[in-house]
Amino acid sequence: MKKRKIMALLMSFAMVCSLTACGGKDTGASQPEPAPAPADNTAAPDTSANQAEPAPADPAQAADITLWTYPVGNWGDSATVDALIANFNAAYPDIHVTVEYLDYTNGDDQINTAIEGNQAPDIVLEGPERLVANWGARGLMVDLADLWTDDAKAAIYDSVENACKSNDGIFYEYPLCMTAHTMAVNRDIFEAAGALQYLDEEKGTWTTENFQKAIQAVYDNGQQNVGAVYCSGQGGDQGTRALINNLYGGTFTNPEHTEYTANSPENIKALELLKGMDGINFDASIAGGDEVNMFCNGTFAVAFCWNATQEKNNAEQGNINFDVLPMAFPTESGDPQLCGGIWGFGIFDNGDQAKIDAAKTFIDFMANDEKQAVESVKASNFWPVKDLGNIYEGDELMSEYAKFIPYMGDYYQVVPGWAEARTAWWNMLQQIGSGTDVSAAVEEFVTTANTAAAK
Amino acid sequence: MTKQNPMSKALVRRETIAGYAFMLPSLIFFLGFVVYPMIQCVYTSFFDATMNREDIFIGLANYKELFQDKTFLGALKNTVVIVIVSVPITCIFSLWVSSVIYDLKGFACSAFRCIFYLPVVTGSVAVAVVWKWMFNNYYGIFNYIGTSTGLIEQNINWLGDERFALGCIILILLTTSVGQPIVLYVSALNNVDQSLVEAAEVDGATKFQCFWKIKWPQIMPTTLYILVITTINSFQCFALIQLLTSGGPNHSTDTIMYYIYYNAFKLYRYGYGNAMGVVLAIMIALLSALQFKMAESK
Known part of the structure; x- marks a missing residue:
């Protein structure tokens, strides 16, 4: 009887403790490991994509990288993202991108769990409040200074540029699209x-x-x-x-x-x-x-x-x-x-330079390639962070809302x-x-x- | 003294090994997902533990902070109110309902058990959405009925007014809590020795006397189980708060579980959240022990 009582008390104790202990962290100073490739949604290279001739294979660039994307417009839709990645693979056939789709309810927990388990993705698509103010500030992200060339700085709107870097001037995000609420x-x-x-x-x-x-x-x-x-x-x-x-x-x-x-x-x-x-x-x-x-x-x-x-x-x-x-x-x-949303790419520092380089190649292609950038932005259903012309020509609704983009105010969410x-x-x-x-x-x-x- | 047959000894050993082998998967799960997190929870509560940096040992600082944290103390008060109100009501109401329906014929009894059990098997999100609609400030059914019948002069913001919000949460909690106790009580009442009841009736005992002197002692183990489980569930009230009020308005529906979640998973203060978890676990353990003791003395 006594044993049973002790067990019952222990169980009630365990039921409460087990909830919070899920967040317990590993205090060991283990080295970061490369991100695993989640089994789902692997976008295979598709040479039938609407692109120029496939580029010749470059073994030096070969890498398997992971992209975790929040539902930024159709960047949360696998068919759309598969098409975008097919374009990328037509140009870079040796870089394989595996995609995982997050939602705003559980996405943060998924990423934080992955960080704690040294299994963070290589690339994540989100906004400065996470990429810069959260993960960037914690030293988890790669400095993207080499993507922020003088040309990029000249092209991208100042308010967006300011939002993509930390107070000490380190760029943790390379922006793709924006909107004004x-x-x-x-x-x-x-x-x-x-x-x-x-x-x-x-x-x-x-x-x-x-x-x-x-x-x-x-x-x-x-x-x-x-x-x-x-x-x-x-x-x-x-x-x-x-x-x-x-x-x-x-x-x-x-x-x-x-x-x-x-x-x-x-x-x-x-x-x-x-x-x-x-x-x-x-x-x-x-x-x-x-x-x-x-x-x-x-x-x-x-x-x-x-x-x-x-x-x-x-x-x-x-x-x-x-x-x-x-x-x-x-x-x-x-x-x-107006308060705005800015979305772009950040790279988690997983300690593998080949993956980091491949991730930068992916971002550069998606955000800067002359043809691809328009498609990438349109997939988000938002507006470009630089002048790409009227990408929504003929779309009455998007044209109507475009007038609010110049009212975009300070992006203070990085505080x-x-x-x-x-x-x-x-x-x-x-x-x-x-x-x-x-x-x-x-x-x-x-x-x-x-x-x-x-x- | 009889000498044990070596064959039967081997049989017992074999059965014991088989028993442990069957237990092993559950035991591994229990150790890995219950005992280990529990130990980690207690251990981490002595650290300033957050994301992506070494934990810093701070001794009892989390516990000290806890009892100076007004929001935690408010959450503690709300949690205690929920327990004090919901546990007795759940037990009494479910005992009353089961006493009424266990006498009914097979189909009617099953139908009522189903009806009362429905909120238990319905997902808490679905339950919360429906209740949120019923409590809606602008077009909720409670306001409609209240204003139509003249019970209230104008719409009440049930979930947005600190005078009513906690009461609404308790009401919803009750509807989702009574199903299982009703089913358990109906089974327990069915297991009461009918010959004793019939004998007492022949001797002129009233219905109340039959219940109090014969049935109640026999369903006491079930009552104890229901008390413990309902107490734990009430202490752990979280989903409704998260889905309906986020602890508001003005922290009037904050509970310890919600505050643990907020600190651990919104602010990433794992150490602080775990300290709260330990305090909550101690409270539940003490209360459960008290319930065992009281039941034993009866």
């Missing part, structure tokens, strides 16, 4: 409320004053829930940050990306404005994805979490039965600073302590929504975030 309004509801007069539909901009007037007009016209400052989690949080920062010209961090500045008078004023507006609700029960759904089903008249892909996907799925008007976030100056700051941000919005004084809430946020940044 916007907001959107239900044009039909705005028209019915006579609120379209407050918007510059052609430029997609509006002033803070006109934003207030428009929201009030829609609310007065019977739309009780015009929009929501969603804050149940971090999903789509770039929308709430962009809204608050733009209203009175506040910033999320300092220009050096070393300190959080959400407690500036401009941000406090913006939060107080939103808190007091009719029809705008600080909602701790929904996140960005929920807000998008509720915008599409007509519950809300505006969405703060929006971009071209949202419209494309929801339109294709038949979720939208009204005219969507994408808009930049309102500003006093009329010069919005240290980002993971804690993101959580603290939506907690701060929840506090404000439940009646906490705005100044006190932002002060607490900044203290938490800056403490994390200083670690």
Whole structure:
């Protein structure tokens, strides 16, 4: 009986411990091993690809490399990626690329597990917040300075270049594509409320004053829930940050990306404005994805979490039965600073120079080859990080959203302590929504975030 | 004293070896995936352990920090509230339901067991999505019924208001927790010696007396098992929090398990997360021991 009791207690102890211990790390100082080739999705060289004559084999270049890709548009679709790799193999038949597809729910855990097991992929396709601020800052990534030639620096937009390097100037990402996150309004509801007069539909901009007037007009016209400052989690949080920062010209961090500045008078004023507006609700029960759904089903008249892909996907799925008007976030100056997404390639330092060289060859081909770069970018459904001409000619939707790319603002997501700051941000919005004084809430946020940044 | 037959000795040895051989795969799994992580968990809790750098030994610093961490203390309070509310309700409700349905004829009993067991076999994501819709602030069915019947004047943000969010989580937890105890209680009640019940009835015992004096002592081992399992499950409430509230609003639904996840897998503070895991495990072990002791004394 006693033995049984001890076993039962031990089991309950084990059940709890086993969850957290999954993260236990190997403290041994073992050398990194080359990444294994996952069995699935190996893209075999395809000489039938739409390319010039296959290049002659060069044994010096022969390597098997792995590419792990987050679902950046169709870079998460195996058929598309296989075609892209077939193009690559037509030019470089001796470099074999094995692809693994990640999602944003489990991708980080998969990569972190691989890092811990010294089995990180050679190439990963994602954005600077992971490649630069996370894995780069931890010393796991290869310096891509040799890809960032003077020509590349001259061609790639400055804001993108700045985002791809660490504060000490090391390039951990070579960018491929970008987008600017916007907001959107239900044009039909705005028209019915006579609120379209407050918007510059052609430029997609509006002033803070006109934003207030428009929201009030829609609310007065019977739309009780015009929009929501969603804050149940971090999903789509770039929308709430962009809204608050733009209203009175506040910033999320300092220009050096070393300190959080959400407690500036401009941000406090913006939060107080939103808190007091009719029809705008600080909602701790929904996140960005929920807000998008509720915008599409007509519950809300505006969405703060929006971009071209949202419209494309929801339109294709038949979720939208009204005219969507994408808009930049309102500003006093009329010069919005949109939050953006930048995606590109990073190389994990697995200690094998041949694989690193092959990975660089792959990146150079995908992002810089005259013909291939356009295809690579189009596969992402986003826009190029340099001038490649109008790659979406004839595509009305993409052409409409292209006007927002020049509004791309500072890419501050590379600031240290980002993971804690993101959580603290939506907690701060929840506090404000439940009646906490705005100044006190932002002060607490900044203290938490800056403490994390200083670690 | 009788002398043991050498043949039977060999047979016993053979059976013992066969027994261990059958156990071996599970034992390897248990040692590799339960015991080893458990030891690692305790060991790492004394280190400042994170990704891609050597662990730094910090002694009891993680534990010291833990009890000064307001969010952890809030999560601890919420977890205790969940346990205190959900464990008795689950046990009492499932005992009541099973007492009612075990008397029913075969099909009806099976049907009810199925109905109550459905939320257990349904994936927690699906359950959470449905409940999220029902609690929706704008078009959820609870708000619709409440406003239609005049019970509430305006929509309530059930999951977005700290006054209601934890209650909603407990309600959902109850619906997913009662299925297994009901099935277990129905089986336990079926195993009660009917001759004793009939004898007591002949002697004039009431239904309540039959239950309290005859059935209850006989289903006590099942009750103990249900108490322990429900307590552990309540302490480990995680998926609902992760899917519905992420610990909000204002940390009002943070639980220890969610906070462990947040620290270990969002902030990569493995050492700190493991220290919480150890504290939680000790709490569960102590409570389980107490439950054993109380059951034994009865």
